[in-house]
Amino acid sequence: MSVLKAENLSVQFGNNRIIEKLSFAIDKGDYLCVIGENGSGKTTLMKTILGLLKPSEGTIEFGDGVKPNQIGYLPQSMNLQEDFPATVEEVVQSGCLNRLKNKFFYDKEMKQACKEMMEKLDLLPLANASYRTLSGGQRQRVLLARALLASSEILLLDEPVTGLDPERASEMYQLIHRLNQDGMTIVMISHDVKEIYQYATHILDFGNKVTFQKTKDYLKEKGIV
Amino acid sequence: MSILDTLSMYFQYPFIRYAFIVGILISLCSSLLGVVLVLKRFSYIGDGLSHVAFGAMAIAAVLHLTSGRLLLVLPITVIAAILLLRKGRNSKVSGDAKIAMISVSSLAFGYLLMNVFGTSSNTSADVCSTLFGATSILTLTSSEVWICVILSTLGILLYILYYNRIFALTFDEDFAKATGENTERYDLIVAIVIAVIIVLAMNLVGSLLISALVIFPAITSMQLFKSFKQVSIASALFAIATATIGMLIALVQGTPVGSTIVVMDVVVFVLMYCLSFVLRIHV
Ligand SMILES: Nc1ncnc2c1ncn2[C@@H]1O[C@H](COP(=O)(O)OP(=O)(O)O)[C@@H](O)[C@H]1O
Ligand SMILES: [Mg+2]
Numbered sequence: 001m002s003v004l005k006a007e008n009l010s011v012q013f014g015n016n017r018i019i020e021k022l023s024f025a026i027d028k029g030d031y032l033c034v035i036g037e038n039g040s041g042k043t044t045l046m047k048t049i050l051g052l053l054k055p056s057e058g059t060i061e062f063g064d065g066v067k068p069n070q071i072g073y074l075p076q077s078m079n080l081q082e083d084f085p086a087t088v089e090e091v092v093q094s095g096c097l098n099r100l101k102n103k104f105f106y107d108k109e110m111k112q113a114c115k116e117m118m119e120k121l122d123l124l125p126l127a128n129a130s131y132r133t134l135s136g137g138q139r140q141r142v143l144l145a146r147a148l149l150a151s152s153e154i155l156l157l158d159e160p161v162t163g164l165d166p167e168r169a170s171e172m173y174q175l176i177h178r179l180n181q182d183g184m185t186i187v188m189i190s191h192d193v194k195e196i197y198q199y200a201t202h203i204l205d206f207g208n209k210v211t212f213q214k215t216k217d218y219l220k221e222k223g224i225v
Numbered sequence: 226m227s228i229l230d231t232l233s234m235y236f237q238y239p240f241i242r243y244a245f246i247v248g249i250l251i252s253l254c255s256s257l258l259g260v261v262l263v264l265k266r267f268s269y270i271g272d273g274l275s276h277v278a279f280g281a282m283a284i285a286a287v288l289h290l291t292s293g294r295l296l297l298v299l300p301i302t303v304i305a306a307i308l309l310l311r312k313g314r315n316s317k318v319s320g321d322a323k324i325a326m327i328s329v330s331s332l333a334f335g336y337l338l339m340n341v342f343g344t345s346s347n348t349s350a351d352v353c354s355t356l357f358g359a360t361s362i363l364t365l366t367s368s369e370v371w372i373c374v375i376l377s378t379l380g381i382l383l384y385i386l387y388y389n390r391i392f393a394l395t396f397d398e399d400f401a402k403a404t405g406e407n408t409e410r411y412d413l414i415v416a417i418v419i420a421v422i423i424v425l426a427m428n429l430v431g432s433l434l435i436s437a438l439v440i441f442p443a444i445t446s447m448q449l450f451k452s453f454k455q456v457s458i459a460s461a462l463f464a465i466a467t468a469t470i471g472m473l474i475a476l477v478q479g480t481p482v483g484s485t486i487v488v489m490d491v492v493v494f495v496l497m498y499c500l501s502f503v504l505r506i507h508v
Binding site for chain 1: 264266386387388389390392393396397399400401402403404405406446447450451452453454455456
């Protein structure tokens with residue numbers, strides 16, 4: 001059974017149809033890369049998967065134990081205002097939001113999970129640092145930690161390395177790769193073909209014709225290997 | 226010791242004690258709300274709503290509603306808040322223009338009503354007291370005091386209980402929504418709480434000065450502190466301090482309560498702004 005399945009999915013803003021009758025399905029542990037030019041609808045697709053946008057047609061379904069609100073999400077770029085007061089720990093902790101259910105406050109277990117996640121992503125030394133003074137790479141790690149707390153099954157990443165220098169970008173890709181090898185299903189939007197061809201198991205290309213293929217079929221068809 | 230003597234004499238009057246309790250609670254409540262509004266870039270909504278409340282107050286005055294006026298003013302302001310906060314998807318008028326339009330038309334409408342239908346001999350004094358608060362905090366009926374106490378305690382409690390959700394929603398609404406938070410419900414709650422606080426605060430500082438209670442404590446705290454928690458707590462403390470000192474000065478010097486509190490807010494802001502440079506805090 002697929003973890004994530006889109007069937008006949010269409011999304012539009014007013015009369016402007018951005019996604020047209022798209023169907024695809026991925027299984028647990030898959031690594032799907034979404035590629036395409038700016039403005040082709042990649043973020044729109046991701047927001048539809050997250051339930052932030054309503055499809056005008058078709059459906060998105062989750063399976064294999066994933067619930068719609070148990071998705072980790074790393075937004076493309078947050079238009080966070082420059083002076084927002086928040087520490088790294090506060091931001092990471094907000095990843096436990098979907099565990100609150102009927103509780104008002106984060107309990108010991110959630111706080112412990114948050115500590116462990118910060119340790120895993122090397123954020124403990126920054127716990128009390130102000131989020132807005134962090135570098136781009138550090139910010140992405142913080143948002144990744146938050147996303148990982150929200151889900152242990154599926155991770156949606158919208159251009160996670162944009163704005164990072166090549167070294168940090170490559171670290172980020174390796175981190176995501178490790179998560180994938182540990183069983184996490186990944187859906188990532190990216191422009192870096194080298195890493196995509198290396199790590200992704202599936203490619204969804206918002207080109208002239210929208211295609212969804214296994215990476216090796218995609219490469220064969222494009223004549224790359 | 227003469228000032229202390231004067232004060233202890235004043236504090237024997239229940240209406241003075243009520244004024245302090247209500248004034249501090251309202252300031253505290255406004256300052257917490259302010260943290261959210263300032264960070265969500267909604268500061269101007271408070272301003273717009275205060276003018277709506279003025280218009281509603283004018284209607285209440287014309288209808289000779291006295292103790293029942295909250296029953297009229299509150300619902301009108303709540304409805305206006307919901308309309309203003311609703312993200313107009315296919316609206317032809319942009320958000321800030323909409324607020325400006327509602328705000329000035331309520332002012333004009335309210336003033337006109339009070340002028341044409343007002344029965345009091347001194348309309349300008351009435352208008353002035355609604356706009357700047359004047360002495361209304363000292364003339365609260367005991368039922369008004371109770372309403373103020375209950376509603377502002379409720380506001381503070383909501384902020385504390387929903388603190389973690391408020392942070393997440395203010396920091397990144399999309400993320401909160403994606404993890405299953407019902408953001409529309411929170412927008413509705415925020416709208417109601419804003420409206421209630423605006424109406425309550427009219428008694429304290431009048432409708433023109435309400436925004437100061439909402440904005441200043443939050444901005445002041447943001448000069449000094451870097452975490453959301455610290456900013457929330459500091460806002461509350463600054464609000465309590467400025468309200469208390471402002472009201473004491475007003476009492477002793479006989480200055481208008483509302484503007485004295487607001488001037489205290491400004492003074493504290495300037496002090497903290499300078500302090501942040503002295504301490505070289507770049508938060
Ligand atoms: N909220 C919106 N309202 C109207 N049009 C939008 C909205 N968001 C995105 N679009 C349009 O949808 C198209 C796809 O945008 P997006 O999904 O962000 O592209 P990508 O992420 O692939 O760069 C763009 O042409 C954009 O102008
Ligand atoms: Mg995009």
